Amino acid sequence: MINAVAEHPVLPFAQGEWRVEPRGSLGHVLAQARLEREMTIEEVAAQTRVPIRYLHAIEDERFDIIPGRIYAKGFVKAFARSVGLCERWAGEAITAAMSEKRALVAA
Numbered sequence: 001m002i003n004a005v006a007e008h009p010v011l012p013f014a015q016g017e018w019r020v021e022p023r024g025s026l027g028h029v030l031a032q033a034r035l036e037r038e039m040t041i042e043e044v045a046a047q048t049r050v051p052i053r054y055l056h057a058i059e060d061e062r063f064d065i066i067p068g069r070i071y072a073k074g075f076v077k078a079f080a081r082s083v084g085l086c087e088r089w090a091g092e093a094i095t096a097a098m099s100e101k102r103a104l105v106a107a
Contacts, residue, residue: 033084
């Protein structure tokens with residue numbers, strides 16, 4: 001029996017690309033990773049099947065445009081995976097960013 005965790009470990013970035021954990025805002029990190037891979041927003045949309053308007057919203061950190069937290073988290077994780085970033089990091093980053101924005105609105 002193959003251990004799925006040992007076979008496919010969750011790395012900070014795509015396998016074989018060890019780097020320091022991303023610094024900066026979630027949208028900036030995703031946009032920078034996309035540009036470093038020389039991908040257009042249209043290519044990311046085609047690969048992830050996430051609508052372009054939502055990818056732009058993610059890069060601009062306008063999560064209120066995305067219909068629901070579950071969709072936002074899924075879209076961010078798909079975006080991260082397509083540009084070679086860790087899904088786990090992206091999931092934690094979107095949760096923190098959305099909590100932060102909610103706290104600001106409540107204040």
